[in-house]
Amino acid sequence: MFITIEGPEGSGKTSHIKPLAEWLGAQGYSVFTTREPGGTSIGEQIRAVIHDLENTEMHPRTETLLYQAARAQIVEQVIQPRLKAGEIVLCDRYADSTIAYQGYGHRQPLEQILGLISYATGGLLPELTVLLDLDVEIGLKRKTNQEEWNRLDAYTIDFHKRVRAGYLEMIKQAPARWAVVDASQPWEVVHAGLRAAIARRLTPAQP
Ligand SMILES: Nc1ncnc2c1ncn2[C@@H]1O[C@H](COP(=O)(O)OP(=O)(O)O)[C@@H](O)[C@H]1O
Numbered sequence: 300m301f302i303t304i305e306g307p308e309g310s311g312k313t314s315h316i317k318p319l320a321e322w323l324g325a326q327g328y329s330v331f332t333t334r335e336p337g338g339t340s341i342g343e344q345i346r347a348v349i350h351d352l353e354n355t356e357m358h359p360r361t362e363t364l365l366y367q368a369a370r371a372q373i374v375e376q377v378i379q380p381r382l383k384a385g386e387i388v389l390c391d392r393y394a395d396s397t398i399a400y401q402g403y404g405h406r407q408p409l410e411q412i413l414g415l416i417s418y419a420t421g422g423l424l425p426e427l428t429v430l431l432d433l434d435v436e437i438g439l440k441r442k443t444n445q446e447e448w449n450r451l452d453a454y455t456i457d458f459h460k461r462v463r464a465g466y467l468e469m470i471k472q473a474p475a476r477w478a479v480v481d482a483s484q485p486w487e488v489v490h491a492g493l494r495a496a497i498a499r500r501l502t503p504a505q506p
């Protein structure tokens with residue numbers, strides 16, 4: 300099963316991944332966690348270019364294509380082989396981030412974005428995507444307290460508001476794949492919401 304976690308900056312995605320994997324592991328599932336962009340040697344190199352605060356001249360099309368290059372690599376090298384081996388793959392961001400950030404955020408044409416994603420992923424979609432939904436100003440404030448401030452975090456508040464609205468629009472269009480958890484709640488409450496969303500979709504672990 301392929302599960303992705305999405306949401307604006309500071310919504311808590313990274314903080315929940317490891318404890319979710321441990322919780323699933325304790326139930327007998329084999330779980331592999333990874334993140335986008337990155338998750339492979341090539342992908343982590345591309346991540347550094349995308350996130351570098353010095354790359355202020357990067358055009359949205361360049362940014363969009365770099366994400367797809369990293370994504371093609373992680374799908375082929377990591378995600379597909381793990382899924383074929385029967386593992387649960389839990390990924391911190393995936394293709395929906397491109398629709399939200401490069402599509403809605405940068406206002407790149409959605410049809411073309413969807414075509415690029417399809418090419419990069421070979422059509423691989425998650426079975427479940429959980430949106431950690433949060434007011435963007437609260438999320439960005441949470442992130443300023445830590446060291447991981449990157450080039451995308453530094454985009455305007457209006458950009459981040461379009462990203463959040465984009466996620467909500469995607470859910471309206473394909474509700475079956477999504478679950479939404481209100482990420483403004485205390486961490487433990489959000490975590491319980493994530494567990495419940497995943498538990499509803501799981502089939503029992505094979506002995
Ligand atoms: N529900 C929550 N309430 C308050 N702070 C939170 C909550 N969830 C996460 N945080 C904190 O917010 C910051 C950003 O979390 P992080 O997991 O890095 O978010 P993301 O990966 O979605 O950008 C971290 O310092 C984290 O501890």
Ligand SMILES: [Mg+2]
Pocket residue numbers: 312313314391
């Ligand atoms: Mg993160």
